[in-house]
Amino acid sequence: MSRILLLFNRFSTKIILAFLLMILIPTLFTSVFFYFASDSILKKNVRESTVQIAKKTADSLSSILNVGSDTSDFIYSDLNIQHAVLNVNSSNSEEQSRMFQYMNTMLNNIVYSNSFVKIVYVLKEDGSGWGSGTFSDRKVKRMQLSSQSWVKEANSKDGEFVWQGIQYDLFSGGGVNTDLVLPVGRVLKDFNSLNNIGLIQVNLNGRAILNTIEELKLGETGKFFVVDAEGRVMIDPDLRLINKKVENPDLYGNIVNHDRAEFEFRIKGVPYYGVKQLLINGWMIVGTVPVHEITGPLDKLQTWILLSSTVFALLAVGIGLFIASRVTRPINQLIRVMQLVQDGDLKVRTEVHSSDEIGLLSKQFNKMLHEIENLMQRVEDEQSQKHDAELRAVIHRVHPHFLYNTLSTLRLLIRSNQNNRAYQGLSALTRLLEANMAKSGNMVTVEEELDIIHKYLVILELRYQKKFNLKLDVEPGAEKIIIPRMLLQPLVENAIFHGIVPKNTDGEVFIKVYQSEEMVEFIVKDDGLGIDKEKLKGLNDPESSIASGEIGIGLRHIHDSLRLHYVNQSEWSVTTEPDQGATIRIVLHKPHRILGEGGV
Template sequence: MFRKKFLYRSFSTKIIVAFLLVILISTLFISLSFYWESNSILKKNVRESTVQITKQTAESLSFILNVGIDTSDFISSDENIRQAALELNSNTSNDQRRNSEYINTLLNNYVYSNSFVKIVYVLKEEGSGWGSGTFSEARLKKIQLSEQEWVKEAKQKDGELVWQGLQYDDFNGGGINTDLTLPVGRVLKDFDTLNNIGLVQVHLDGRSILNTIEHLKLGKTGKFFVVDKNGMIMIDSNLDSINKKVENPDLYHHIVGNDAVEFEFDANGIPYYGVKQSLSNGWMLVGTVPIHEISGQLDRLQSWIVVSAGVFSLLAIGIGLFIAGRVTQPIRQLSQSMLQVQRGDLKARANVDSSDEIGFLSKQFNEMLFEIVNLMQQVETEQSEKHHAELRAVMHRVHPHFLFNTLSTLRWLIDSNQNERAYHVLSALTHLLEANMGKSGSIIMVEEELDIIRKYLVILELRYEKTFHLALDIEPGTERLLIPRMLLQPVVENAIFHGIVPKNTDGQISIKIHFDDGKLEFLITDDGLGISDDKVKELNDPVTAVEKGKIGIGLRHIFDTLRLYYAHNWKWSISSRSEQGTTVRIIIKNWELTQKN
């Protein structure tokens, strides 16, 4: 009895008990700290990756939708299409046949020139019209267009776009094997009287759109779908849900009444994680997934930590000081590694040479850090790919605009029976395309950009029978500097079209290039009509002008090019005086650094 009492009160017993309590407390604290930190890091990276994927998908869908918008704009602004719509049923049968052949060919060209445009229609409410592909006028006559909801909405919007949900084409003559499309329509206006003279409907490739969202997976059962601003489902792999309101009221509220990009909601008692991104036409891309599918590994990690802590504590209490001495050092090493990671050093690794639970925990910790580094590298790679995709999109946007203006000149000369001048324009265009599509890629020397401008001026002089003098003041050495392709040509093009041509006189454009103290400066001046003070004020705030749609394709291309290539190391300014011309100044700051980047 005395021996037991002495043992209970002995110093060694107290030290062992105190030491074991310290081990128990420290083990639990380290385990929980590790879990909280890893839980925070992993959840943050998983969600950031999900949001990033959603953003990229939204940009891909917006690109497809913008194709529909651009195609609709081109068709609605085509003078021949509007004239044919006005004269339909009033011309002779031969004229109508020629018009039909021309319009059908034109619409088919729109379809063939873009893989995302499936079908294009120009319709009259009385049941006649034109269409690409297997357009069936017989099926059109069976449909009362004036009773169609999209037609009523198009009339109310008076020229604005009307989007419809994913559906099968009503006017396709291919029988039951009709194409799955996403239609966008509008009324066709007579620009002289502003009267409605018909309807334009562009059908985007629904299969391509579905493939864009079906290839993405959130967990095992998560999915993406698209809704309009009223919460109606417009794009979904389940076609039965199209044009139906989102059923879950909690999800509906987060989509329509909440601006947060990420949110959580309940569905049948199961917590879900949701993410959303706006599309270019006002719709919303929404992704949902049960939370346990993206956090299940964290829950298992938590269980493993708890079990490991319990097992280790029991072993520590059973074996005492011997095990405590062996465990203290590895825990200290792991703690130091965790503190290094907490300070931002993701290269830190726990070098614990042990085969027990702490060694296994150290290995798992190192593997977790390895996965985090890989995840961050993946996000960085995706950001880089997104940046290059934006650069390609900018170039692909301005090229059709540039080529459209040139081909319009050629068509105008042919329509005017000026075949010899048309031949010269075509020859100049050949040389221009040869220069503009060389092997130098999207970055060219200044002298190559100036050569493109000279060739383009040849085409414009042939069209307008005017002389456009090009005065160059190029600082020696700057002609070999590298700049993005088509950086200066849109400015010269705007000067001709909007400044000099309206004066109906010859004109002069001067380009001055200067390099000093790390700054590369371009000064482009014309002697045209000039720009109003209000417009100059708008253009000198390009960010706001882009947001409000107050900037043309050419200047928008220059803005996007400067923004994507040079980040914040650039600025432009525009000055103009009525009847005395316009000056555009573009400055690239820290030019040497931007070339290294």
């Protein structure tokens, strides 16, 4: 019994047990945690990517639909077309011929000028009219336009658009059902009397629209289609479904009765995942896919992770047992040497020369003893450098301010449980600090300063959840001019914080860099709220504002940089217009040399 107690009291036994626990517990915990956390995270990412695909497709389809409405507006507002429709039957043959030539040329030019417009018609309810391509007025007359549902709807809407589901063109003379189109119609009015004088129908390229939808993939069997506000299918590769309401009541309810961008429903007991996005004409693009098709590979991955984690844990235990048996001997030697050092013998050295971590620890311990002998001299050297360090701290005092603002943003994101956005912000900060520290010294090129601004805008967009567009106008060659570090970044930060953010909208910052033989000029302009007169006066007199403490750290840094690097050789001015933003102009009359002409 005493031997067993002695065995468990030995240092080597404790190390082995601790090593085993340190390996087994984190490995098992990490595997289990990753199993459940990855399921949630990856499913979320898959769904977010699906929503983004739907949004991009909705934008593409909306652009195509915009072409149809814009084309219809163009025809609707053409006075020559109105004249032709009003007078074609009352004019002489020569005038009629001229009208027909004008109309045919105009409509064909519209089709040729845009790849998404397939066919254009201008019709009268009596069956006459014009059309691009192989228009057949005989088909129009046989159809009796006044009885068509879209014509009735167009008359009731009195000039508004009437969108129809994808279909084959009805009026082409090139054969039966030759062109797949998406029609948008409306009545044509006489601007003088406001009477309905005809009909306009713009047929968009249905095949191009279907290709846009069919290119999207959701799992193996998922698909996208378009419905109107009442849940009727308007665009679908299966033309038999056009103008029919969505059959599945669960899916229909999620489309019509809810505003959620993503949802889940069931078809014959099988769970499905769906997304939807609104189009510009009030329709919606809807995507559906069985849930197992987007999560099946994840389940296989998680099973593999659990199995591999178990195998590696067992392997690590075996390796830990072997390593632990070799650790105690050199550790005991180190302990004996440390005791001698504790007694005041700084000349002693360890004799452990292995190549593992213990050997490295021995070398570092010997090195530490050597460094202690030189400590007093180092302290004296450091004291002599204190004054220079204080000067550098003054020059770089803007850096903590900049870092504080950035970390404050990350803190707010974490506090509001926006961990994903906080991670993005931290990644952006890492890239920003990497770029900011990549260049030694206090001077950078204009190109490097603009690169730092680009990276910093990513953090500001995360902080304020707005889009800040940066426009640059840099004269060729000016990007290599050397300037003080962070000369422009505080101006961009102030423009966003004081000018754009209070508007609670997206904004734009414009930076122009112009150079000549004697000077270089920087202009930073925003589209924010502008600056009130009292503050504007203080900004144009920075000396007084600094003395009274009314100017911020960023602008003070810029003022001190200009004062130290360009003595009496710089200009600073601030102008503003109410609700039109502020403009800051900096002129350096003797700029630093260009990179490549001697370096920084």
